[in-house]
Amino acid sequence: MNKIKLRNALQQFLVEDLGEMDITSEYIFPLTEISKGEFLVKKTGVLSGVEIIKETYHLFDPSIEVVLHKNDGDYIEKGEKIATVTGPVAYLLSAERVILNLLQHMSGIASQTSEVVKALNSDYTRVCDTRKTLPGLRMFEKYAVRSGGGFNHRFGLYDGVMIKDNHIAYAGSIQAAVSKVRAQAGHMVKIEVETETKEQVMEAVAAGADVIMFDNRSPEEVAQYVKLVPDYIVTEISGGITLESIGSYRDTKVDYISLGALTHSVTALDISFNLIGGAK
Numbered sequence: 001m002n003k004i005k006l007r008n009a010l011q012q013f014l015v016e017d018l019g020e021m022d023i024t025s026e027y028i029f030p031l032t033e034i035s036k037g038e039f040l041v042k043k044t045g046v047l048s049g050v051e052i053i054k055e056t057y058h059l060f061d062p063s064i065e066v067v068l069h070k071n072d073g074d075y076i077e078k079g080e081k082i083a084t085v086t087g088p089v090a091y092l093l094s095a096e097r098v099i100l101n102l103l104q105h106m107s108g109i110a111s112q113t114s115e116v117v118k119a120l121n122s123d124y125t126r127v128c129d130t131r132k133t134l135p136g137l138r139m140f141e142k143y144a145v146r147s148g149g150g151f152n153h154r155f156g157l158y159d160g161v162m163i164k165d166n167h168i169a170y171a172g173s174i175q176a177a178v179s180k181v182r183a184q185a186g187h188m189v190k191i192e193v194e195t196e197t198k199e200q201v202m203e204a205v206a207a208g209a210d211v212i213m214f215d216n217r218s219p220e221e222v223a224q225y226v227k228l229v230p231d232y233i234v235t236e237i238s239g240g241i242t243l244e245s246i247g248s249y250r251d252t253k254v255d256y257i258s259l260g261a262l263t264h265s266v267t268a269l270d271i272s273f274n275l276i277g278g279a280k
Helices: 003-018 023-028 050-060 089-094 096-120 138-147 165-171 174-182 198-207 219-226
Strands: 034-041 065-068 081-088 126-128 161-163 191-195 211-215 234-238 256-258 271-276
Touching (some): 034 089, 050 065, 050 081, 096 271, 161 174, 165 174, 165 191, 174 191
16 A cells, blocks of 8 residues: 555544544553553454554554564464554554554455455456445555455546446447547556447447456356457456356456455454453
């Protein structure tokens, strides 16, 4: 993740949570009271976001010691230690929730992505995400997909053209939509066209699309459509594909399979933070 964007985002999250100050922690513990704490995994999965621990604590106090025991992308088992931190008790507790919210969410995405990649079990086809991310969290969620062994689709409306059904309907045709984009976009901008029929696939090829996506098509249809597309055009499947069904697309020879479910409906991986030495 871009360190400047990361720190800016973390500052916003902390301001939202802290307001003026953490009145619970700072009223109980003076900043001179130093302790140690541990981040522990409570459920097996794939880790993502460990740098957030260090970056968040260093926004409070650069002298807080953070020792990372695991790396992003590591398969972690219940009970394993992710990181150990040493610093003022008040700061350790004030930063806890923001760190855990992001770490658990990102690790949930990484774990889900890893499961999907394993279910596909292909040396050829890549699994990628979509723009179905939570506002403000796209950078974190797309990074988590990479931690889990997946790849990123476009990051926003600005870094790639994607001509969908509504664009086509109001432009009049795939050819018209692609031509209008080509007349204005720079040579570095790729154009993807969403298709649903054999005729649309052939039109997208003739129009000069860089990427052709087969939307909500069965494995049998995809295998047929891929044969219509020259090797220099990238192919993609999207729509309605699940962990249970993705394996049926293994032999279609499509280049990418994109799933919104990698980011929009994941279960957070359970991770906890405990101070060492405190009486419970």
